[in-house]
Amino acid sequence: MDSLTQAVLGASIGGAVAGKFLGRTALVGGALLGTLPDLDVVIDYGTAIANFTQHRGFSHSLFVLVPLALALGFALHRWKPAVPLGRCLAFTLLILVTHPLLDVLTTYGTQLFWPIGPPLGTTSIFIIDPLYTLPLLAAFIYGLVRPPALKFQATALALSSLYLVWAVTAQTLVEQRVTPELARQGLDDAPMMVQPMPFNTLLWRVTVMGEMERLEMVTGPFEDDRPLVVERFPVNRTLLLQLAALPEGQRLIWFTDGFLDVRARDDRLLATDIRLGVPGAHPFTFVVAERTADDWKPVDSTKTSRPTVSRDAIQAFWSRLSGEAEVLCLATFKALPGGSNCS
Structure with a gap:
């Protein structure tokens, strides 16, 4: 805390x-x-x-x-x-x-x-x-x-x-709410994390790590009457294996239990802890390697600048938390009316 x-x-x-x-x-x-x-x-x-x-x-x-x-x-x-x-x-x-x-x-x-x-x-x-x-x-x-x-x-x-x-009770209720949906998608045994959205215990974020994609859901303990909106994010398994071959990458995987997003950008290998923050505003992204002619060369890790959270994103979060909106899309961080899907 x-x-x-x-x-x-x-x-x-x-x-x-x-x-x-x-x-x-x-x-x-x-x-x-x-x-x-x-x-x-x-x-x-x-x-x-x-x-x-x-x-x-x-x-x-x-x-x-x-x-x-x-x-x-x-x-x-x-x-x-x-x-x-x-x-x-x-x-x-x-x-x-x-x-x-x-x-x-x-x-x-x-x-x-x-x-x-x-x-x-x-x-x-x-x-x-x-x-x-x-x-x-x-x-x-x-x-x-x-x-x-x-x-x-x-x-x-x-x-x-x-x-x-x-x-803890609210967390358990949310887990029970999403379990049937995960069973329908064959992800019963996939690593799952259920955590509260910022500053409250009424709105929760569910993250599920599949083999080739990551699922994200935003729901609450008292929302059984609402359909679950599932967002999907790609998992680059090749880059994840590259990260696992690096000493600091192994340490990061151990610390985050594998809840990472790994990307290549500007000839740099970037690893993001997706447990903290939300997509687009994760506070911990690290540069762990640089691309060479043949492979990735490990470097002493550095942290990239923390993304800023826009006022519109804060308003969208409040709209979802207050019940004014029924859907919060994490990819765009926009609040939408009930029945909407996140593209």
Whole structure:
């Protein structure tokens, strides 16, 4: 999740656990500790793909955070002996461990068991979701004004947790909605990703990776009465194999679980993480190789400029989310009335 969300989550946990003993310090300390794992972004691993795939690595690993939390808990108790040791350990453990656990629910991927496990991501919540963050933010502000506000912190944590339960429920409903359509197309076993569209849990994007094409659908958990609109995007299997032959390409395939679009442009081999963003506005595209007379020559990967999202695209998204339009075409990012098909 975004840094603000992680900070106010840490603050609410800190206030609920130790606010009785530390007052505002529990909130501020919880906010700072809650953002600690994300400081790995300042590390330069040498190439764009290395930086991309190493983020949420060791700093989000339970093998690192649990011992660190225990050490910090004992240090806190030594600094503030009036706070019971159990409270100190709960303060540091809960704040540090909930950070990667929350990140696991997003799409980016979190190496929870680094260095022995692959990235984990349930894609159940968008990286920024105001409905999750606002109760925690309100509790943080209220606690600063009128500490310790223990009931307020506990209520905010309960509301945000219930919202996560709803997000997973909505994701399950969407999966059940698209499964019959995939069965009709013989794609029952194809890799599928179901994730919320930006800032909400009412509109979801379904991505299915076939052998020669990728399917995209936009639907919601309460839209059983609407026909599914399926968009198709070509998969260049030859270029995907070329990517898999490159060391950084292998790392990218591992990190994204193969949800990539690979293209050749201006004698450069480009790989795009299609999990993040939407077609035409994916934020992570990497140059991984250059064409030579005989083959592709690997280069130290670089990231291309992030595409801009037009005001028309934002309006189309809002029209679909609000129900004004019933179809959202991802290829063109246009909102259309019910019964329309995306060409």
